[in-house]
Amino acid sequence: MPSKLLDALLLAMPLPDTLESWRQYLKSQLPYPVQGAQTLFIGDPALVIVAFQHDKAEVLLPAMQWRHHDIHTVKPRSQGVVEARNGSLEQLLALVEDTIALRLKSFHECSSCGKRCAPEVLGSLQGEPVCRDCIKGRRVLF
C-alpha cells in the first residue's frame, strides 16, 4: 500500500513523458481555451476537465449546480481513466470528445436572449430558463 509520503513525492515529480506529451497535445491542439497545469480545464465555461496524475489521466465532466442566485458548486463526475502504461492518446481524445458532447447536451437556450448557456449560469424566471445576464438586466429594470 503506498504511503502518504510516497504519494506526496509522486505528486511533486514531473509527469512521465507519455502523460506530458498528452498534456501538451490537449493544451495546444484543442479548439478551446485551456486553463490549469496538472489539471486542465478545457473550454470557457469548462466543457471537460482532464486531471493528470503520476501514472494516469482522468477525464471528468464538469457538472455544476446553481445553488443560490450566484453561487455554484463544482461537482465533476469521472467519465473514465486512461493509464499511461496501457492507454493511448487516441483513447484519451475519444473520452475527451465524448465528455464535451455530453456537456454540450446539458446546455440550454435562454428563453429571453436565445443564447445557449451552461446550466450553472441559467436560472429560471416564471418557469423558463433564463441566463444570468438577462436576470441581472431584469433586476436593474425593476
Ligand SMILES: [Zn+2]
Ligand atoms: Zn439570456
